[in-house]
Amino acid sequence: MTMNDLQELFVHKLAQQYYVERELVEALDExxxxxxxxxMSQGFADHREETRTQVQRLEEVFAALDRPAEARNSSVLEGLEEDRRELESRIEDDELLNMVYLNAGMMTERVEMTAYEGLTTLGEQLELGNDVQTPLESNYEEEKSAFRELETLATAKDLKSLWEQLTPS
Structure with a gap:
């Protein structure tokens, strides 16, 4: 499908992010x-609930554009999920697997933050207004917060000592 204007690009990227958020509800639950x-378990569970709200906000954006909510595959998310599942199948140690989940969460949050930055930039260029921009900015702020929480976990004493145990001297 050929894209001919900025509006089509915005809707395409919005549909990809809608797909990402819907898929992440299940991944965060897992x-x-x-x-x-x-x-970490509580953090993933809390962010799962935030992600459900983010899905609703994206549906509001589609409604503000007078379009039905549409999901389009995201090869970026599919690649991240494939990597996580492949590592899960190869790792038997629970503590090492926790590190896989932590890393997967951090990588996913970075991708989501970048996606929302792009959507916000496109929305500004298109002058789509607050009905579109506010929900996108709210989702972006939650993604930044989730990333900071994962960073805090990564440097927490219990995970830091685990990391040291798993790192060869």
Missing amino acids: MARHTTNDR
Whole structure:
């Protein structure tokens, strides 16, 4: 399909992010259930609920554009999920698997932050207004917060000592 204008590009990217958020509800649920670190499990569960709200906000953006909500595959997310699942199948140590989940979460949050930055920039160029920009900015702020929480977990004493145990001297 050929894209001919900025509006089409915006809708395409919005549909990809809608797909990402919907898929991540399930992925976050999986990681919350499988991690053995209580803080991490709770963090993934909390972000799963935020992600459900983010899906609703994206539906509001589609409505503001007078378009039905549409999901389009995201090869970036599919690649991240494929990598996580491949590592899960090769790792038996629970603590090492927790590190896989932490890393997967951080990588995904970075991708989401970048996607929302791009959508916001396109929305500004198109002068789409607050009905579009505000929900996108809210989602972006939540993604930044989730990333900061994962960074905090990565440097937490219990994970730092684990990281040191798993790193060869």
